[in-house]
Amino acid sequence: MSTNDGNEQPSPPHAWNAPGHPPDPGFFPELKALRESLPAADNGGYAPRLEFVNLVRELMFDVATMLDHIIGSMTLIIHSEGTTRPGTPVRPEYLSSTVYIPPSFLAGNPSAHMDIARIVQQYIETVGVATVTAWATNARRAKWSIGNSASSTRSPNYIHPGLIIPDTKKPGSSVYVFRGRPAGSLDPILAAPEPAPSRDGSEEPYSQDALNLMTEIEHNHALMADIKQLRGHITLLEDALAGQEAAHEAAAATSERTISSLQRQLQRTQVVDSSLSISRAPANARPPSYASLSQLFTPTKTRSTAQLLDSSRSPRSPRMISEIPLTLTTAWLDNNSVLSHLPGIRLMVKRVAPTMWYEELATLGFGADDVQKLLDLLTADVGL
Incomplete structure (x- = not known):
């Protein structure tokens, strides 16, 4: 930051120069610079890119941890990437978000688990889907190869029905990976009565009947999403079939006119020959x-x-x-x-x-x- 001698304003924070979206459609220059400085993903560049992204993300989480330790705050960070594996449908049940939550807060506030799960799910349904869509649009605009188009052959996320807050990969870690659910499938689960706390303060597990009900609800929502996608495919096929039928009818009409013309010419020729x-x-x-x-x-x-x-x-x-x-x-x-x-x-x-x-x-x-x-x-x- 420059000194202020009365004539010069202090430099604004760097975050002010890096808003959530670039002023013009497309990627930030930093992303383009990273892409140009590392080999392509299919040429040995995938591992270095992933390592770099993980380091930057861990640094962000470390800063949040230090901030909470210094001032006694509680920071919640939800991070969704714009890229997905090739062939992944852009739907919540195929996406995920990396979430930073202090484990001490979760341990001391079990009643907040439902609210945190709802916040993350809504984030994936709205911000996560929009981010992946925008990334693909900008990549196509930049004429980058983004792999195959979306396909329904890939299985959606599997989530244990009774697990509202996922487990961490490392004990005591503050980083959780929330996997998206079908849109609206979490609402019946959130509406169910919360499990009663046990004597030691931990949550009692859901009953088997409740777990079975949650499984059926999520399965039903997944089937409804598949039906919606299949109906879209059927509509596209019907439109293509209608176009082919119209082209066939036009070709048949042209052939019929040609045959009629040839028959008339043949009749005239036969009349001439007979005369x-x-x-x-x-x-x-x-x-x-x-x-x-x-x-x-x-x-x-x-x-x-x-x-x-x-x-x-x-x-x-x-x-x-x-x-x-x-x-x-x-x-x-x-x-x-x-x-x-x-x-x-x-x-x-x-x-x-x-x-x-x-x-x-x-x-x-x-x-x-x-x-x-x-x-x-x-x-x-x-x-x-």
Whole structure:
């Protein structure tokens, strides 16, 4: 602390600069510095980290002990870590808190045991759960690996039903590890009559019936918590199933429309095939002449040369070509994904004599079978 010469204020305590939560979302710089100064947990850094944390925590408890010894006070410290084992559900019955209580106070005030148990349980249900949740959120924000997601396969804490204050690991120690219970499960136990004190001042143990009742109550609360979690899983599965069913229905509707479209195209193709009577020529056959095409489509009456060359009816007439839609030819080209050849075929019909259409279509890249098919369709469209 700096001296105060009248112009300078004394430095504030360090605790004022380290509130319970950082001003911005995230971890304090001290945590980041510790993380960077030690190896990763999966690289031999777990033991040094644990040893360091235990030393700092023991120092805090030693300071509390010294304070109580100096001024005759009673200090209660409840400490919950933000980290848990991977796969641990963030629920009270899976968490624990390290609690500092002077053993002399517990020995002299047995009636306070219930209140202390209630305080610690409420702390775990609220502060403990919130601390673990905040730690995981900040770790994800910092893009740290925090292990697998929560799983219900890990068993919750086992607590002896008649043990309100847990035993210490070392006799005479002031450090107790309280294991969390399912939310609300401690209320019926706290509402039960307290055991009568014995003649030597110690508490008489609960009767076997009371212990059995406590066991059933805690088991019931654990089952209710599991049911709640399973219902949440069922809701998620139902939502996923509904999404899959909607996607399946959409795909089925698309398939049905595609099938209907293909069936209509097939029907149109069958109508065209049934309306034509020209037999298909082999691949090496000579192209049909203009006269042969005319004879095939006029079996009872042969048109005269004047009729065929009439400018108003001849397929080579520009006026006539502009009026011919080439419906059957266009449908066949579209069905075979070669509609880009339609302008060239129109120009061929307009500029080239029908006797040369075979060579022109072959020049456009059509095979012999496709050429014969196009000749049939063009003949029907043009009306030769």
